[in-house]
Amino acid sequence: MSAIRVLLADDHAVMRAGFRMILEAAGMEVVGDAATGAEAIDAARSLRPDVICMDVQMPDLDGLEATRRIVAAPEPGPAVLVVTTFDRDDYLFRALEAGASGFLLKNAGPEELVAAVRIVAAGDALLAPEVTRRVIARFAAASPPPASPAAHARTATAVRAATATPVAGLTERETEVLRLLAAALSNGEIAARLYIGEATVKTHVSNVLQKLGARDRVAAVVWAHRHGVVGD
Structure with missing residues (x-):
């Protein structure tokens, strides 16, 4: 089985280096990195990774809009795992609406990051029970009693x-x-x-x-x- 190919999109070089170390130690191949959303879109097209670990707050184009454009591309593209410091509902719902396959906080442990990448690479969605409840609560709030x-x-x-x-x-x-x-x-x-x-x-x-x-x-x-x- 070939190694999972991962693209890292984060405007902090130290964060990218840390993710690279964790993922490569787990046998994955980090094929490239990007510091902006626009760079992530270009790299996704040229490097064709299996998974993109996408930050939200980045220069030029934020990670959520970059995710939307990558997922909306006519050719099959990578799964996007949004990885952010901010546990905010607006980020969560915008990420899901953009087509992200998963949503993970940066305070997750190394094992959780590796597991998340494997899950979305396999075509599954990383939807923890507490995230499910927040998604459903959002839709329930929009429904009349x-x-x-x-x-x-x-x-x-x-x-x-x-x-x-x-x-x-x-x-x-x-x-x-x-x-x-x-x-x-x-x-x-x-x-x-x-x-x-x-x-x-x-x-x-x-x-x-x-x-x-x-x-x-x-x-x-x-x-x-x-x-x-x-x-x-």
Whole structure:
């Protein structure tokens, strides 16, 4: 298996050097670095890494806009892991809207950084349970509350029914996979839970995303919570 190819985008040289040391010690190949968002876009195009570790606050073009442009490119591109010092909701939601595959704080340990890069390189999303709750809370806040206790009861009944039956358009197994995605399980964890292979899980996830019209796993999780497939 070839080494994961990583591009480091951060305007602090010391931070890039530290990340390089950690990732290369874990057997990954750091193919280049960038100090601005514009440099990250150019490097992504020329170096074709598997993963970009993207800072947010950088000169010329911030990392969130750089992420949006990289993900929106017509040709398949790298997964973007946003790595920032700032635990801010606006950064989190803008990163997800831009198409980032993960969101990690710089106070994470070396093992967490390595694991995060591996997760997004494998096509999974780095969506920790606490981040999931914040994403769902954001969408829930935008939804109007039930008009009456009776309406609330009807909503609760609908949620219970939805969690007991397959989602329209999805098979029973795909619905199971969607619920486990919404619980922030990785492909490996889903495979273990359902006693199936990881390759089969990947196929189910791909089918779920296609049927829901979801861009990525994060969008599928939001869809599941918005439509009552799982409870908040």
